[in-house]
Amino acid sequence: MADNHFEPKIVAFLCNWCTYTGADLAGTSRIQYPPNVRIIRLMCSGSVDPTYVLKPLLDGADGVLIGGCHPGDCHYQSGNYKARRRIIALKEILKNAGLEEDRVWLRWISASEGGRFAETVTQMVEFLKEKGPNPMREKWAV
Amino acid sequence: MKSQPRIGVYICHCGVNIAATVDVEQVAKFAATLPDVVVARDYLYMCSDPGQALIQQDIVERGLNRVVVASCSPRMHEPTFRAAAQQAGLNPYLVEMANIREQCSWVHGEREHATAKAKALVASVVAKTARLEPLEEREVGVTPGTVVIGGGIAGMVAALDIADTGFPVYLVEKGDHLGGRVADLNRTFPTLEPVAELLEPVIGRVQDHPNISIYLDAQVVGVEGYVGNFEVEVTSRRVGGERGGAEGRGDPASTPSTSSSSTLSVGSIIVATGYDVFDARRKPELGYGQYPNVITSLEMEQRLLDEDLTVDGRLPKSVAFIQCVGSRDVQLGNPYCSRVCCMYTAKQSRLVRELLPETDVTVFYMDVRTFGKGAEEFYDEARAKGVRYRRGNVSEIIRRGSRVALLGEDTLLGQPFDFEADLVVLAVGMEARSDVGDVSTLLKLPRSSDGFFLELHPKLRPVDTAVDGVFLAGCCQGPKDISDTISQAKAAASSALIPLIRGTVPVESATALVDEEWCAGCGMCVEVCPFGAPALDPLWGFSRINAVLCKGCGSCASACPSKAIRLQHFTSEQILAQVDALIG
Numbered sequence: 001m002a003d004n005h006f007e008p009k010i011v012a013f014l015c016n017w018c019t020y021t022g023a024d025l026a027g028t029s030r031i032q033y034p035p036n037v038r039i040i041r042l043m044c045s046g047s048v049d050p051t052y053v054l055k056p057l058l059d060g061a062d063g064v065l066i067g068g069c070h071p072g073d074c075h076y077q078s079g080n081y082k083a084r085r086r087i088i089a090l091k092e093i094l095k096n097a098g099l100e101e102d103r104v105w106l107r108w109i110s111a112s113e114g115g116r117f118a119e120t121v122t123q124m125v126e127f128l129k130e131k132g133p134n135p136m137r138e139k140w141a142v
Numbered sequence: 143m144k145s146q147p148r149i150g151v152y153i154c155h156c157g158v159n160i161a162a163t164v165d166v167e168q169v170a171k172f173a174a175t176l177p178d179v180v181v182a183r184d185y186l187y188m189c190s191d192p193g194q195a196l197i198q199q200d201i202v203e204r205g206l207n208r209v210v211v212a213s214c215s216p217r218m219h220e221p222t223f224r225a226a227a228q229q230a231g232l233n234p235y236l237v238e239m240a241n242i243r244e245q246c247s248w249v250h251g252e253r254e255h256a257t258a259k260a261k262a263l264v265a266s267v268v269a270k271t272a273r274l275e276p277l278e279e280r281e282v283g284v285t286p287g288t289v290v291i292g293g294g295i296a297g298m299v300a301a302l303d304i305a306d307t308g309f310p311v312y313l314v315e316k317g318d319h320l321g322g323r324v325a326d327l328n329r330t331f332p333t334l335e336p337v338a339e340l341l342e343p344v345i346g347r348v349q350d351h352p353n354i355s356i357y358l359d360a361q362v363v364g365v366e367g368y369v370g371n372f373e374v375e376v377t378s379r380r381v382g383g384e385r386g387g388a389e390g391r392g393d394p395a396s397t398p399s400t401s402s403s404s405t406l407s408v409g410s411i412i413v414a415t416g417y418d419v420f421d422a423r424r425k426p427e428l429g430y431g432q433y434p435n436v437i438t439s440l441e442m443e444q445r446l447l448d449e450d451l452t453v454d455g456r457l458p459k460s461v462a463f464i465q466c467v468g469s470r471d472v473q474l475g476n477p478y479c480s481r482v483c484c485m486y487t488a489k490q491s492r493l494v495r496e497l498l499p500e501t502d503v504t505v506f507y508m509d510v511r512t513f514g515k516g517a518e519e520f521y522d523e524a525r526a527k528g529v530r531y532r533r534g535n536v537s538e539i540i541r542r543g544s545r546v547a548l549l550g551e552d553t554l555l556g557q558p559f560d561f562e563a564d565l566v567v568l569a570v571g572m573e574a575r576s577d578v579g580d581v582s583t584l585l586k587l588p589r590s591s592d593g594f595f596l597e598l599h600p601k602l603r604p605v606d607t608a609v610d611g612v613f614l615a616g617c618c619q620g621p622k623d624i625s626d627t628i629s630q631a632k633a634a635a636s637s638a639l640i641p642l643i644r645g646t647v648p649v650e651s652a653t654a655l656v657d658e659e660w661c662a663g664c665g666m667c668v669e670v671c672p673f674g675a676p677a678l679d680p681l682w683g684f685s686r687i688n689a690v691l692c693k694g695c696g697s698c699a700s701a702c703p704s705k706a707i708r709l710q711h712f713t714s715e716q717i718l719a720q721v722d723a724l725i726g
Contacts, residue, residue, distance in 0.1 A: 011724055016217075021608070024215045027244025035255040038262055038724045039245055041216070042712055043652070046670075047696025055718055059725040073586060076695035077672040086700070111608055112588040112596065118249070 008062035008128035010037040010121070013052055015045045017075040018110050019067025025114030033118040034125040037065065045069070045106075046079025050090050053104055057094075060137035062128045063103045065120070070108040080108065102127075103134060147178040147272040150206040151264060152197055154188035154213030156243055163247035165257040169212065172261045178272045180204055189219050197223070198230035207232065208271045212240035212264050233276035235651065235711060240267040262724055269723035270716045277710055281646040282690065284370040287408040288638050289314060291362055291581070294322020295341070295624060296616025296631040297414035298348045303635035305353035309642050312406045313348065314357045314376050320345045322416055323617075326440055328447040330624060331489040332520035357404075365411070365584050368693075369611025370647035374406045409647075410611045410638035413595065414631065415581055417572040417617040420468025420476070428467065428568060429539040435546045436539060436566045438467075439486060446493050451565065454544060458564035461494050462548055463487045463505040464536050469571030469621075470508060478592050480571030480621040484511045485520070487569045492524040504530045504561070506548070514623065534559060539566060572621040585612055594620045605634040611647075613637050652711035653692035654699050658684045660706035667698035667707060 014020040020041050026033065042048065045068025053064050066087060068080040083106065091101040105124055109117050151173040155161035166184040173182035181204055185193050188211055200206050209232065211223045216239040224234035242260040250256040286309050290301045293315030301311045319325070327337045348354055360378035367373050379401050422430035422438050429436045435453055437445070445451055451458060465487055469480040484507070491503045510531065512521040525531060536550040548561040574593030575581075582589055588608050590596040595618050598606040605613045615634035616627040641647050656667075656676070663683035667676040675691035676698055678684065685707070687698070696709035708714065 009725065011721060021217060024217060024241070024244040027215070027248040030248055032251060033249055035246075035250040035252070035259045038259070038266065039241070040266065040717060040720050040724075041241075042696070042717070043709070044695040044697065047700050047709060047712065049700040049714055049717075051714065052717055052721065056721050056725050059721070061721075061725045072583070075586070076693055076697065079695050079697050082670060082697055082701070110588070112590075 006129060006133055008036050008125055008133070009060075010063040010065055010124060010128070011056040011061045012037050012039045012065040012067060012121075013042050013045070013048050014039055014067040015069060015075075015079070016041055016043045018069035018073065019045075019107070019117065021111035022067070022109045022113045022117045025111065026118045027114075029114045031114055031118040033121045036125045037121045044074070044076050044079035045083035046074070046076065046081075048083055048086065050086065050093075053087075053090060057099055057103060057134065058136055060134055062134045063105065063124055065124060066104070066106045067109050067117070067120075068106070070110055073110065099136070100131075100134070102131070145207055147208050148180045148204070148206050149176075149178045149208040149210060149268060149271055150197065150200045150204065151176070151179055151182040151210045151212065151268060152188050152193075153182070153184040153242075153264070154193070154211065155184060155186045156213060156247075157187065160213070160243050160247040163250065163253060163256045164242060164260045165253065168257055169242075169260050169264060173210075173212075173264050173268065176265055176268045178208070179268060180206060188213050189222050194222070194226040197226055201227065201230040201232050207236060208274060209237045210240060210264065210267050210271050211237065212242045212260065212267070214243040215239075215241045215245070234279070235277040236271070236274050238267050238271045238274065240264045266720040266723040269719040273713070273716045273719055275710065277651040279651055280649050280689070282370060282649045284409040284641045284645055284647055285372075285407045286310065286642050287312065287406070288410045288412060288642065289362070289372070289374045289376075289406055289408050290412045290414060292322065292414035292416055292616070292618070293317070293320040293356070293358075294414060294416045294616060295324045295344070296416070296627045297322070297412070298344050299628050299631040300412045300414060300615050300635040300638070301354050302344070302347060302351065303632055304639060304642075305351045307639055307643070309353065309639070311354045312357065312374070312376070312408065313354055314360045314362055314378075316359070316361055318359050320348060320356070320358075323419070324624060326443060328443040329489065329493070331485045332514075332516040334489070362581075362584060363403075370409050370641050372408050372411055372611065374408060374411065375403065376406060377401060377403045409641045410613065411585070412613050412615055412634050412638050413581065413585065413587065413607075413618055414615040414634075415575060415578070415618040417594075417621065418575045420480075420570040420573050422467055422568045422570050424474065425467060427538045428464065428536070428566075429541070429546065430568055433539070433541055433546055435564060436568065439483070439490065439567055439569045442490050442567045446490060446497075449497060451494065451498060453565050456544075456564070457498060458501055460502040460504070460563045461491075461565045461567065462561065462563040463491055463503070463567045463569060464548070465505065465507045465569045467568040467570045468573065476571065476573065476592070478621070479511060481511070482621060482623045483569040483571055485514070485517055485623065487567075488512065488521045488524040488529070490567065491529040492527055495524075495527045495529055502530070503528065504532055504563075506532055506534050506536050506550070508533070508535065508553075514625065572617055575618070578618070585609060587612065590620075592620065594618060605630055605637055611638075611641060649690065650692065650694040652694045652709065653689045654687050654694065654696065654707050654709045656685045656687055657706045657708070658682070660704050661685050662704045662706070664703060666701050666703060670697045670701045672697075
């Protein structure tokens with residue numbers, strides 16, 4: 001099992017309108033969560049290119065979180081549905097390529113769900129601690 | 143041609159908000175070592191005038207062509223720093239922010255980890271900033287006019303201010319008359335003015351106003367568009383005030399008795415949908431609906447208007463008021479104070495004493511909250527007129543002959559009481575409307591935990607919402623009295639007028655661009671765009687994106703199989719550089 005000192009690195013792509021604002025709300029509400037997550041702001045989860053997920057995984061990030069608006073709430077009408085289809089397809093490709101698809105989380109978190117954002121990060125950190133480091137960290141050691 | 147980046151990095155202390163948790167000096171030292179960084183500083187408040195001047199001075203003196211501010215959320219101060227950079231001659235899109243307050247210092251307590259994370263966030267944003275390109279600021283025209291949802295006092299007052307400025311207003315009321323809940327009241331507090339004298343002139347002005355179109359029995363069923371250019375779909379069973387109705391694209395006035403649908407084109411929207419009165423049946427222990435002796439405060443308003451306080455044909459010898467029914471009640475899910483019940487109870491109890499000087503009047507309260515101008519004085523007068531205030535929670539009301547008995551605990555004496563009364567008035571509070579969710583979904587408006595609509599900032603932006611161009615007025619935002627409602631309605635009107643008077647609103651500059659050399663003309667972008675922005679050139683076959691229609695979501699860029707489309711300001715190159723800085 002993973003050792004206790006392992007601190008997973010998570011890259012998060014958050015849509016500007018819902019999840020990024022939800023993460024801001026976690027801040028203004030002072031809801032504490034583990035510092036393992038590094039947020040990159042995008043305008044829409046629908047703009048998450050497969051390479052945005054693949055690159056961190058291949059470079060050794062332990063998890064990738066994509067946060068978008070709840071179904072029906074997309075600021076651009078349907079970007080989150082596009083993200084959902086794309087991430088489902090991408091996870092199939094990850095499996096076939098021998099990468100661990102459960103390191104990629106797609107979550108709907110609204111602008112008013114600061115608590116849910118903090119919980120999601122906390123759960124993801126716990127999950128990844130349990131799972132252990134991304135083997136791609138050691139890719140040159142094979 | 144892209145110039146060699148010269149980046150200035152500015153780490154904000156935000157007083158102690160950041161500096162207490164993040165070692166800002168260390169972050170600034172670290173930032174100075176990053177590629178393309180020419181200068182890195184930390185300062186107490188970057189958003190202050192001297193903070194902004196510091197950036198502007200460096201732009202001029204150090205020849206900076208890129209700026210990174212590590213401070214609060216870009217949703218807070220991005221416009222501030224963009225404007226500051228612009229004043230110093232820098233394109234505002236060459237400024238980027240690292241969010242080390244909301245997403246770092248405020249959510250992580252441990253200094254070492256928070257500092258490490260702040261460094262990573264700064265490095266990531268610096269990597270993006272080095273790859274930023276200047277963008278052109280663009281504006282589009284505004285459709286003059288405002289839709290006001292709700293024909294209560296808030297909606298009417300807001301509508302009048304906008305209409306008086308000369309813009310068309312479409313006032314959409316769900317019920318069959320104007321006036322809302324205020325129309326159910328007898329007299330105001332603390333001035334004891336008859337409400338009808340106050341309300342009827344307002345209704346009259348609204349009805350007669352040439353710039354106001356009134357839609358009664360009407361509902362907003364669809365909202366499209368963005369600040370400056372909304373399309374609001376309204377269905378209505380009948381229409382009044384049709385004099386000003388010509389601006390609407392539908393033709394609502396022609397068939398007054400049948401259902402009609404109109405699409406209203408406006409620049410801004412005011413939500414003034416009001417509240418629901420707490421249903422006293424949800425506290426069955428108080429016997430409302432079971433005993434004729436127990437009535438609600440709204441029924442009391444009507445009785446005071448009719449000057450009829452009899453129960454079963456007899457005048458009451460003892461009248462009891464119970465405050466906070468449905469408010470400050472965690473078990474019911476309403477932990478908040480409804481703000482008006484203390485004062486209207488003082489008003490009603492005093493009016494009862496004036497009507498029936500021989501009758502005992504007792505108010506059972508948790509705390510008396512008489513804020514507002516003249517309110518405390520009014521409460522003192524009520525007590526001087528013989529209204530007795532007793533601090534206590536009534537836990538149950540039972541029938542005793544033709545009277546009722548209030549059982550509970552006197553919380554000052556610490557003793558149980560058994561108090562008989564002929565008439566009991568339940569001071570019911572306010573709740574978010576049962577249909578608040580429908581409006582919230584239509585307009586994508588967030589709500590606070592109490593169920594009411596959430597203002598953008600509790601102090602600085604109390605009538606704005608998360609949706610640009612949509613403003614709040616009255617009790618849909620939270621319980622308030624008539625004075626506060628009107629203040630807020632006038633504030634909402636003035637905010638809603640800003641885009642109308644200005645005549646233009648800025649539109650997204652960070653639009654998607656097609657590289658014609660790489661485009662294969664597959665049409666995938668045309669398929670995924672919800673706004674119809676891309677179209678295939680009929681002659682050459684490649685895609686072109688209409689920058690006015692493009693909202694900058696980036697769906698086309700991520701869908702393009704040839705990677706011929708890039709979303710400006712969020713290009714793959716910029717995003718992957720951020721990833722590299724975080725993980726590499």
